[in-house]
Amino acid sequence: MQTIIRSASREVIIGHDQPVVMIGERINPTGRKKLAAALEKGDMSLLQAEALAQVEAGAQVLDVNVGVSGADEKDLMLQALAALKEVTDVPLCIDSAKPEVLAAGLEAYEGKALVNSVNGEEAKLKEVLPLVAAHKAAVVALTMDDKGIPTDVPTRLAIADKIVGEAAKLGIGLEDIIIDPLAMSVAADDQAGLAALTAIAGIRDKIGVNQTIGASNVSFGLPDRKAINGTFLAMAVMAGLTCPITDPTVWEIKRTLVLTDLFTGKDEFAMNYITAYREQFPEED
Amino acid sequence: MADLNAIKEAVNKGKRKDITGLVQTALDDGADPQVLINEYMIDAMKEVGARFEAKKIFVPEMMMAARTMQTGLDVIKPLLEAQGSQKEVVGTVVIGTVFGDLHDIGKNLVVLMLESSGFAVHNIGENVPPETFVEKARELGADVVGLSSLLTTGDPHVKATVAAIKESDLAGKVKVVCGGAAVTPKFAVETCGADGHATDAVDAVKTIQKLMGLN
Numbered sequence A: 001m002q003t004i005i006r007s008a009s010r011e012v013i014i015g016h017d018q019p020v021v022m023i024g025e026r027i028n029p030t031g032r033k034k035l036a037a038a039l040e041k042g043d044m045s046l047l048q049a050e051a052l053a054q055v056e057a058g059a060q061v062l063d064v065n066v067g068v069s070g071a072d073e074k075d076l077m078l079q080a081l082a083a084l085k086e087v088t089d090v091p092l093c094i095d096s097a098k099p100e101v102l103a104a105g106l107e108a109y110e111g112k113a114l115v116n117s118v119n120g121e122e123a124k125l126k127e128v129l130p131l132v133a134a135h136k137a138a139v140v141a142l143t144m145d146d147k148g149i150p151t152d153v154p155t156r157l158a159i160a161d162k163i164v165g166e167a168a169k170l171g172i173g174l175e176d177i178i179i180d181p182l183a184m185s186v187a188a189d190d191q192a193g194l195a196a197l198t199a200i201a202g203i204r205d206k207i208g209v210n211q212t213i214g215a216s217n218v219s220f221g222l223p224d225r226k227a228i229n230g231t232f233l234a235m236a237v238m239a240g241l242t243c244p245i246t247d248p249t250v251w252e253i254k255r256t257l258v259l260t261d262l263f264t265g266k267d268e269f270a271m272n273y274i275t276a277y278r279e280q281f282p283e284e285d
Numbered sequence B: 001m002a003d004l005n006a007i008k009e010a011v012n013k014g015k016r017k018d019i020t021g022l023v024q025t026a027l028d029d030g031a032d033p034q035v036l037i038n039e040y041m042i043d044a045m046k047e048v049g050a051r052f053e054a055k056k057i058f059v060p061e062m063m064m065a066a067r068t069m070q071t072g073l074d075v076i077k078p079l080l081e082a083q084g085s086q087k088e089v090v091g092t093v094v095i096g097t098v099f100g101d102l103h104d105i106g107k108n109l110v111v112l113m114l115e116s117s118g119f120a121v122h123n124i125g126e127n128v129p130p131e132t133f134v135e136k137a138r139e140l141g142a143d144v145v146g147l148s149s150l151l152t153t154g155d156p157h158v159k160a161t162v163a164a165i166k167e168s169d170l171a172g173k174v175k176v177v178c179g180g181a182a183v184t185p186k187f188a189v190e191t192c193g194a195d196g197h198a199t200d201a202v203d204a205v206k207t208i209q210k211l212m213g214l215n
Helices: A033-040 A045-056 A073-087 A099-108 A122-134 A153-169 A192-206 A215-219 A225-239 A251-263 A268-280 B004-013 B016-028 B033-053 B059-082 B105-115 B130-140 B152-166 B185-191 B201-211
Strands: A002-006 A011-015 A023-027 A061-064 A092-095 A114-119 A138-142 A177-180 B091-097 B119-123 B144-148 B175-179 B196-198
Touching: A002 A138, A023 A045, A033 A045, A045 A061, A045 A073, A061 A073, A073 A092, A073 A099, A092 A099, A099 A122, A114 A122, A114 A153, A122 A138, A122 A153, A138 A153, A153 A177, A153 A192, A192 A215, A192 A225, A215 A225, A225 A251, A251 A268, B004 B016, B004 B033, B004 B059, B016 B033, B016 B059, B033 B059, B033 B201, B059 B105, B091 B105, B091 B130, B105 B119, B105 B144, B105 B201, B130 B144, B130 B152, B144 B152, B144 B201, B152 B175, B152 B185, B175 B185, B175 B201, B185 B196, B196 B201
Parallel strands: A023 A061, A061 A092, A092 A114, A114 A138, A138 A177, B091 B119, B091 B144, B144 B175, B175 B196
Antiparallel strands: A002 A011
16 A cells, blocks of 8 residues: 655655655643744744754655644745745645644645544544545544544444544545554553554454554653653554654654664665664764 | 651652552651742642643643542542631633534543642533533633533534533633543634633643733
């Protein structure tokens, strides 16, 4: 199963037979005070810097979320897309909780975007899937619904099935759906990691779609979070994760993902790892 | 005489298996249940909170300590009821996640820590509309209402909920405290008019105690 995302000039293929695709998570003001303040003022320079840093670190897709309180998110999204176009041609993942922002973003975007996100809630299915269909985009689908975020595996699979079914009715194929089975903190529930990994493997085996995950949730409340996130990501890739939404500028994360490619036979002569290593630790002359 | 400090130590270290026996022995030896709670268990949780804040311990350890305390309380409660008394309650808190948001982990940690600090806590769940916050706060006689919001899209709901409380008959009687990843102190207090903001479960206990004049 291959999911293809495009900008006007670049194409990214996500698939189980492909190297892991890192979707850069840093363009998101939640919990990032400086970026939030810059966006509130309509200053796009920090957003551009975040984009460049992530692309340099190996992000192949950039998630773009500009939801700050008290600002016109639709207008900000359009400004952000224009600003990003000035500095990079990597395909984008248009991320908002508001359908009207997704709609405006998709309207302005050149290429085939990824939409973040739909989930099993009735309102979301009704509002977001038609947008995805109309723009022939791809979509991230979270396995939660009106009843909340499930902690068990069967409910996650059932929600994934439901979304896939609703999408099919609108002509959205499996290849354009990327499931996010939602990893929760292992600090609050020590079975949460196993549940997420089991869900990933189940979705891969039963539905076969590409999968993403926001890995940083898993380590909330524990020390040495990078180590936890990295270990979880490596295990998740083995289970069927293909395009994590993560921070490629964190060496421990990037290193883990490049190495998973090597261990799954997708890094010829280990060249990607060696290149990444040299970039991280440049030789001194 | 039973070693009451062992009770404190058990809560402190989250030794859930030990606590039932320790509390039972203490009660059998004639220890005052109210003293056990107030001077040993709540004290232990204060230390746990301080060590969490200092990043000496982590979320699972804090949860284990709080659960150990709850297990100990389960032993004490029947005795209090038999005496016709109740656990002393320092205050009543109604807490929920705002409308449109289903996140519960952080909020549930706050519930655990408030209960372990002697509060009566009513967790009214997630995706709670503003009017439900008002109704429940009135019905349950809340001193404080706690709002949790993890999504930036929750901002209007935080604002609407604070406004609903401040415009109701509860105004001036019920304090409102906001928390969660999406909520900054500035937004909670200045923009929405909440009485306080908390960054985590330990800070929530401190903030609420301060607003109620308890510390």
